[in-house]
Amino acid sequence: MSPIQTHELPTPVVLVVDDTATNLGLVVDALEGNNLRVAVARGGREALKRAELVQPDLILLDVMMPDLDGFETCRLLKANPLTCEIPVIFMTSLTQIEDKVKGFRAGAVDFVTKPLQMEEVAARVHTHLKLRALQKLQEAQNARLQEEVSSRKQAQEALLEVINGVRNVSNAIAHDLRTPLAELRSRLEVLILERRKLGDESVLTQLETALADVDRVIGIFNALLRLAEIDAGVQRSGFVACDLAAIVSDAVEFYQPVAELRSVTLTLAGCERLAATVDPLLIAQAIGNLIDNAIKFACENGEVAVVAVKKGDAFEISVSDDGPGIPDAQKPKVTERFYRGDASRGTPGVGLGLALVKAVATLHHGALTFADNHPGLVATLTIRSGDAAAR
Structure with a gap:
C-alpha cells in the first residue's frame, strides 16, 4: 500500500x-x-x-x-x-x-x-480525507473572505460618514452665506447705478467685476444646495408627467444664440414626443449643462448634436461635440464635485456642472456616461420615467 x-x-x-x-x-x-x-x-x-x-x-x-x-x-x-x-x-x-x-x-x-480489503479501505479513506481537507480549506477561505468583506464594509461606511459630514458642512455654509451674498449683490448693483448716473467711470469697471465674482460664488452655492436637495431625495416631489422631447427642444433653442456667438452649429434630432414622468426643471438644467459644456469645447465652426430617443423603458439624451474630448483616465473623475480636467483649465466653471447632471441621472434611476466621438465627446444622460423606475 x-x-x-x-x-x-x-x-x-x-x-x-x-x-x-x-x-x-x-x-x-x-x-x-x-x-x-x-x-x-x-x-x-x-x-x-x-x-x-x-x-x-x-x-x-x-x-x-x-x-x-x-x-x-x-x-x-x-x-x-x-x-x-x-x-x-x-x-x-x-x-x-x-x-x-x-x-x-x-x-x-x-x-x-x-x-x-485494506487496499480499498486505504484508498477510500485517502479520498475522503482529501475532500475533507479541501472542504476545511474552503471554509477557512470563506471565513477570511467574509471577514474581509465585513472589514471593507465598515471602512466604506466610515468613509461615507466622513463624506456626508463634509457635504453637510459645505451645504450648511452655502445655505448660511447665500442671504448675505444676495444682499452684497444688491448693494453692488445700487453702487453701479449710482456711479453710472454720476458718470464716474473710474471705479465702474471694478464694481462690475466684483458683481460678476459675486454672481459666480452665488452660482456655486446654488449648485451645492441643488445637489444637497437631490442627495436628500427632496426633489422627487417635483416629478410630473411631461413631454421630455419638448424639454430637450427648449434647451436647444435657449442655447442657439450662445452657439451662434461661438460659430458652432447646434442641431437636434430624435422623437417628436417622449411622454415621461420626471422633474422637468432638473432635467432641463442637466441637459443645459451638457449643451453648455459641448459648446464651450467644440471647435470653432464645429458642430454640437443633440439626440433624444426612447430605448425600452429608458430615455437617452446624447450631446456630442468635436472638441478635445476627455481622456479615458479622466472619464470616471469628471462627475466628481469640483473636479476640473486638463482641457477645462482655461474655461469658466468650478467643476459642479457634470456632478449635478450625474445627481439628476441618479435621482431618475439612470446614469451619465461618456464615449469618444472621434474627435470630441459624446455625453449620454440616461433616465427612467418615474413610473418605470417604480417598477
Whole structure:
C-alpha cells in the first residue's frame, strides 16, 4: 500500500468504531501504516463521546453493533453540531441496495464492504480525507473572505460618514452665506447705478467685476444646495408627467444664440414626443449643462448634436461635440464635485456642472456616461420615467 499523502497538513485523525477486536486491529494497523493517527471506539455510544472529544477528520463506522447500530450512531453524529461535519464511512457486510440507501440517508459519505480489503479501505479513506481537507480549506477561505468583506464594509461606511459630514458642512455654509451674498449683490448693483448716473467711470469697471465674482460664488452655492436637495431625495416631489422631447427642444433653442456667438452649429434630432414622468426643471438644467459644456469645447465652426430617443423603458439624451474630448483616465473623475480636467483649465466653471447632471441621472434611476466621438465627446444622460423606475 502506498502511504496517504497529507500535503504538509497536520496528520489526520481517523476514528475507527467496531465491536469486533479482530476487525478493529486490522483497520488500525492499516491506517497507522499509512502515517495516520487513529482513535478507537468499541460501540456506538462510546463513538459519540469519542467523536466529540477527539474531533477526528473522518470516522470509519461499523454498522452491526449490539448497543447502538451504525445507522443510528451516524444519525446522532449528524444531529450534533460538534460532530455533524465529520465524514462517515460505513464498514458493513450488508450489500442490499436498500441498506446503502438507508446509510446515505443517515448521513454517510461512502461504504466499504466486509470482509475488508485494506487496499480499498486505504484508498477510500485517502479520498475522503482529501475532500475533507479541501472542504476545511474552503471554509477557512470563506471565513477570511467574509471577514474581509465585513472589514471593507465598515471602512466604506466610515468613509461615507466622513463624506456626508463634509457635504453637510459645505451645504450648511452655502445655505448660511447665500442671504448675505444676495444682499452684497444688491448693494453692488445700487453702487453701479449710482456711479453710472454720476458718470464716474473710474471705479465702474471694478464694481462690475466684483458683481460678476459675486454672481459666480452665488452660482456655486446654488449648485451645492441643488445637489444637497437631490442627495436628500427632496426633489422627487417635483416629478410630473411631461413631454421630455419638448424639454430637450427648449434647451436647444435657449442655447442657439450662445452657439451662434461661438460659430458652432447646434442641431437636434430624435422623437417628436417622449411622454415621461420626471422633474422637468432638473432635467432641463442637466441637459443645459451638457449643451453648455459641448459648446464651450467644440471647435470653432464645429458642430454640437443633440439626440433624444426612447430605448425600452429608458430615455437617452446624447450631446456630442468635436472638441478635445476627455481622456479615458479622466472619464470616471469628471462627475466628481469640483473636479476640473486638463482641457477645462482655461474655461469658466468650478467643476459642479457634470456632478449635478450625474445627481439628476441618479435621482431618475439612470446614469451619465461618456464615449469618444472621434474627435470630441459624446455625453449620454440616461433616465427612467418615474413610473418605470417604480417598477
